[in-house]
Amino acid sequence: MKPIPTPPLKGMKALVAGVANEHSIAWGCASAFRQLGADVALTYLNEKAKTYVEPLARQLEAPLLLPLDLAKPGELEAVFERVTQAWGRLDILVHSLAWAPKEDLQGGLLESSSEGFCKAMDISCHSFVRMARLAAPLMADGGTMIAMSYHGAQKVVSNYNLMGPVKAALEASCRYLAYELGAKGIRVHPVSPGPLKTRAASGLKDFDLLLNEAQRRSPMGELVDIMDVGFACAYLATPYARRITGGTVYVDGGVNIMG
Template sequence: MTASEAAPPLQRTPVLAGRKALVVGVANDHSIAYGCASAFRVAGAELALTYLNEKARPFVEPLAQGLEAPLFLPLDVSVPGQMEAVFDAIRDRWGTLDVLVHSIAFAPKQDLQGGLLHCSAEGFAKAMDISCHSFVRMARLAAPLMTGGGAMFAMSYYGANKVVPNYNVMGPVKAALEASCRYLAYELGPVGIRVHAISPGPLKTRAASGLKDFDLLLNEAAERAPVGELVDVMDVGWHCAFLASDFARRVTGDTVYIDGGIHIRA
């Protein structure tokens, strides 16, 4: 008997088959969150998606239907009770959760575009609450549902570590988000939950359009990237699907750059 005859046939099971994933932050099909949701679905996961409000719903609902998401729920993290309602629905429908993606950020326009020096206390606090502390609150609600372990993701950017012109208040806020990921990875590691800060390169998303001279930033990034081009939302999604799988079961706490190598440049 040859080795090939004795070996059992390979089972090509999708790497996230049977997993349940909550993806927060889909606004349209250019969203990083949509790239993650699409990759998770192809990898076999079942999805719960959220939409910001009734104005956003018509843009997000067809995407949720295309991804066969059985849970499609409103979530504005600044509205008391909405986050708890999302996790209550997940508990009622699934009982457990395996993957959480936090892909939301916000700062008032005048505070975002006015430079850090002139950022108001109110604007700074709002940016920190929505862009950073809401991830901590989500983690607190998600952790009890991750009874078999799991993976959590928050979206950052290179401006958290180096000064990027016009990124302004979001630089300190994303730095806090990355630090929060490290501390959550430490606290949740003993129960098998891994936490990742994901740092994509510049992408043409709706959120990024609020940055001054963003087109110039995109062009410069494409020129600086060692691979010679920008990443897209599916590049981010596929990498997150890998990190959510058992192939990365002992990877946690790092900021993972998915930017075509831009961050290695001086």
């Protein structure tokens, strides 16, 4: 790739939450942001995940590599304290975090437990609201917040089960946050990638069938990869997208337009 004379994200500060390994959508975003000039901070779930994420952080010369388990009280606040100490500001926030108990994820919505549904909603949706609350004061000059959704938020996708309603709530939350934060120059985007072989997706039942179906239905005839998603998110963070906010942005090769 030829170097861009003036990288469009040069000097920007990006926090990317949810990197698990080199197959993560979050890693695609972090890589794209760095290629386009941003300084990038990463989070990882736990010590086991750190062994995979630490080498990636070195590749990006990331000044911050921080633990973030949303189920542990205080860890989210600690991340933003470190960002504030190191940078004093933030331009880009990416939330690429989702979780549900396996027994609830692999069963139908009708059979999902109240506890499992609430946990999935807290980790996969409300955590983005909490992040936005902490990030907004650091975006005094405006900024971009991105949360990862999926087509199952809009249409029924076999075996997506309780994550469909959870992602629908996430997209609605993005719309309301876009409304509430727009006057501050902060844009909020739910981004909906096509299916990708990530660690999180491996918990879905018959995921390979979902991948094959997406490729079959795509007008482009191929699946997306993490860098397709990363560069789309990078574009949304540039001044070129300064009047785009709130609407779901699909990066799926056109699968969402098919009946």
